Amino acid sequence: MAKIRKDQQRETPEMSTSSLPDIIFMFLFFFMMITTMKEVTYKVQISPVQATELTKLENKSLVRYVYIGKPTQEWQKTFGTETRIQLGDAFADVAQLEDYIVTERSSMKEEDQNLMTVSIKADKDTRMGVVTDVKQALRRAYALRINYSAVQKTNR
DSSP: OOOOOOSSOOOOOOOOOTTHHHHHHHHHHHHHHHOOOOOOOOOEEOOOEEESSOOOOSOGGGEEEEEEEEEOHHHHHHHOSSOEEEETTEEEOHHHHHHHHHHHHHTSOGGGGGGOEEEEEEOTTOOHHHHHHHHHHHHHTTOOOEEEOEEEOOOO
């Protein structure tokens, strides 16, 4: 028969770390999947307009953005305080808008090119003349699906 000795102290076994890399990569993969990357660095100040009737865009991969507003503090030394247009990560003139739209449309799949929507994100203090010039340039580029970005108006 086996004799059980209780007078000797047992050592606690070391913790196994063999599954630790798997757990770390699982967390890394999880955070990579749920994190969204910032699409563009704003070079213009945008205080969005408030609206009561809003519709959410269905397919955001078909949307191209045009930002209109005054340059941020770091860009005011170079570009002044007048209202500017930002396409992607660069400032542009209204004349460059048509080329931008043609380039963006050609980078899309052929079946999605007619579904491209241009969303205008304009500061609430932007003069309507600038927005009208942008709309005319979009019309010349045959970008006829135009969306105005806004935030939900709160009732206070």
